[in-house]
Amino acid sequence: MHETIVARSIFSAVSAKAAELNARPISAKISCGQLNPINDEILKFAFEAAAKGTVCEQMKLEVVHIPLKATCKKCGKGFDFDIYSPACENCRSEDFEIAPDAPLLLEEIEFEDT
Numbered sequence: 001m002h003e004t005i006v007a008r009s010i011f012s013a014v015s016a017k018a019a020e021l022n023a024r025p026i027s028a029k030i031s032c033g034q035l036n037p038i039n040d041e042i043l044k045f046a047f048e049a050a051a052k053g054t055v056c057e058q059m060k061l062e063v064v065h066i067p068l069k070a071t072c073k074k075c076g077k078g079f080d081f082d083i084y085s086p087a088c089e090n091c092r093s094e095d096f097e098i099a100p101d102a103p104l105l106l107e108e109i110e111f112e113d114t
């Protein structure tokens with residue numbers, strides 16, 4: 001399962017950072033694109049399983065879904081691509097270019113103050 005792999009890689013990144021700082025992580029923020037979407041609930045569940053009994057237990061995960069960006073070829077305006085309404089927000093042209101999807105990123109980790 002995709003989320004399990006993602007959860008494990010987040011867990012190892014957070015654990016490594018926690019060990020380096022010798023601090024307890026409270027929360028982490030992850031962002032991902034639209035073409036490789038993550039099910040938040042499955043991810044959180046998989047993370048909890050991976051973090052059980054470690055310094056990462058009890059920490060919260062926040063997943064931010066970043067919309068696909070598109071640029072209209074007619075008027076040049078940039079907009080968030082909406083799969084249900086694939087047209088330029090400004091001029092309704094359907095001639096646009098879609099930017100590369102956002103990668104999965106571990107944006108930030110919050111640690112407990114010691």
Ligand SMILES: [Zn+2]
Pocket residue numbers: 072073074075076077088089090091092093
């Ligand atoms: Zn346009």
